[in-house]
Amino acid sequence: MKRRIFCQTLAGTGCLLGTGGGETVRRLLAFQDVANLSHVEARYYRKLPDREIECLLCPRLCRLGDKERGYCGVRQNDGGTYYTLVYGKACSANVDPIEKKPFFHFLPGSDAFSIATAGCNVNCKFCQNWQISQVRPEQIPHHDLPPEDVALAAQKYRCASIAYTYTEPIVFFEYMYDSSLAGRRRGIKNCVVTGGHIRPEPLRNLLQVVDAVKIDLKAFRQDFYTDFVRGELQPVLDAIREVHESKVWLEIVYLVIPTLNDSVKDIESMCRWLRREIGPDVPLHFSRFVPMYLMKNLPPTPLSTLEALRAVAIREGLHYVYIGNVPGHKGENTECPRCGKTVIERFGLQLKSLHLEKGRCRFCGLPIPGIWA
Amino acid sequence: MYLDRGMDRSRVVVVGGAGILTRDGEMDPAKIAAMLDLGFRHLTGADQSPDGPAALFSRKDRVGIKISTIGGRMISTRPELALALANLLSSSTVSEKNILIWDRTNRELREAGYRLSDGPNGLKIFATDTAGAGYDTELVSHLNIGSLFSTIQTNFVTASISLAILKDHGLAGITAGMKNYFGAVHNPNKYHDDHCDPYIAELFDTPLVKQKHRLSILDALLVQFHRGPSYHSRWAEPCGRLIFSLDPVAADAVGWRLVEKLRSDRGLPSLDEEGREPTYLKTAEALGLGRSALEGIQIIEDEI
Secondary structure (H helix, E strand, O other), X not given: XXXXXXXXXXXXXXXXXXXXXXXXXXXXXXXXXXXXXXXXXXXXXXXXXXXXXXXOOOOOOOEEOOOOEOOOOOEEEEOOEEEEOOOOEEOEEEEEEHHHOOOOOEOOOOEEEEEEOOOOOOOOOOOOOHHHHOOOHHHOOOEEOOHHHHHHHHHHOOOOEEEEOOOOHHHHHHHHHHHHHXXXXXXXXXXXXXXXXXXXXXXXXXXXXXXXXXEEOOOOOHHHHHHHHOOOHHHHHHHHHXXXXXXXXXXXXXXXXXXXOOOHHHHHHHHHHHHHHOOOOOOEXXXXXXXXXXXXXXXXXXXXXXXXXXXXXXXXXXXXXXEEOOOOOHHHOEEOOOXXXXXXXXXXXXXXXXXXXXXXXXXXXXXXXXXXX | OOOOOOOOOEXXXXXXXXXXXXXXXXXXXXXXXXXXXXXXXXXHOOOOOOHHHHOOOOOOOOXXXXXXXXXXXXXXXXXXXXXXXXXXXXXXXXXXXXXXXXXXOHHHHHXXXXXXXXXXXXXXXXXXXXXXXXXXXXXXXXXXXXXEEEHHHHHHOOEXXXXXXXEEEOOOEEEOXXXXXXXXXOOXXXXXXXXXXXXXHHHXXXXXXXXXXXXXXXXXXXXXXXXXXXXXXXXXXXXXXXXXXXXXXXXXXXXXXXXXXXXXXXXXXXXXXXXXXOOHHHHHHHOOXXXXXHHHEXXXXXXX
């Protein structure tokens, strides 16, 4: 109900509505004039001779001539200066439960004011939000929502955090960064839902202004990243390490796609790496795949696969391993690794009960890692 | 169609019009028309002007002339050329109202010097972002391609001419007739990895392009032979040529050699030496879209 009221209110004030994608295809008929996009200078690039530039935001290092756009489709070289076209141009804004991101150890039961712009720096064949991530900003509706207004809206709707999500927030880095600062000034936390395909310098700077990062680790093999993501694995692993070292809260999501990234051997390798590099307390979510975008030829992930992989991860020593996109499954709950009791009970995106006291298990007193307030 | 069935080589016609384009960009429309007429006659074997297009297009066709206007006024498909081609088609066999000169955005069309027109009875000039056009809602998935196509390509056009400007391209090596169809989809930015290979060839191989494409004409009146695809006057050469072929691969292959010659004349390294040879041509050949090796191409050169 709260979300519906929010949407109606925004509609009444002319603010945007949006989903994570939904019916946007039809909206591709409704173009925006490029002149309505932002023209804010980008922060990570270098100028080259003859009005060329090299983008330094993500590992692609797009080298662009005048009038060309990067792979993300939202950053453009105009006359030798590089611009973001989506600063303050949100294509989606919603109040979501934080569990939807999913964050399970970050402000459970709270709402996150969730925003996105068009664009993405990879092209996953299984993208759930391709109608907004794999388009150019002028191809879908957007609304002017500058950083201060993002923070004000989050405050107005009593959101504990601002989430940068749905598409790939790295491509709207400047907007995310400034919105995070605006949110912090109002005591609102910031969380990022990303594929982690970012270079170290911008990531390090981003980590100064956000509180939690969820990284989609899409596989543990480069060939999967090459064939189905159009990206690189190593920068993602580097980003995971960087977030962990920064002390910003980190969670990992792994979308399990039948036959493509669901081998026990790969999962064992990944879990060993996580345990060794990050430690056993990083939450790991195995999410169920549903056929989408360019990958409609595969079935949804069998529940038995998710359960088997969860068992592998627990066997490899990870403490907090979840199953996602299966509402009502016990793998949605947080269990204390010492006493085995359920300390956080969930159903789908809803928090049902919380048995933590000052971040400790109410039953045995073990500290449960996370940001709880 | 593409391989000139029955012939063991693909025919590419290169028509020159010495002095047709001054460095100021001025052009004589009558000379352009003469170049087009000559090109069509060599390509089709027609004896008289109207018979050239008539050999390729029927009265029932709705012809899309896909131009390239991302380069702005200086280095886009010349309006004089596109209009002369439309005029030639309409004087031959295609009704004027069934001809559409188009590209991605009306803004780019205007910036390249085109006057928009979308009336029901005359020549049409508009872009995919025109109200009522847009991109199709059906996602086309083919090999490595996953795109929404312009409704101009899916609904309006029954026969397509790729009228692209020939340019050096920092990633693909060259941009010419085949890559021009990047402008027919919503997400060309996703197709620039690995020298745009295999994307250029595989996009062309989609039925929506392959089954509608009839003819490539490369605008080589002014060729950006280095530091493309953006315009840089010191590396733009007024060549005064048009390149015609029914074989889209052969047309681009001959265009590539022209770019290489201009580079060589200026002492620049070849595209191969710069590590950006247009490898998409071989991929296209492997897909059966045409011929890329010069020994498989019959080049006919003429001048007005």
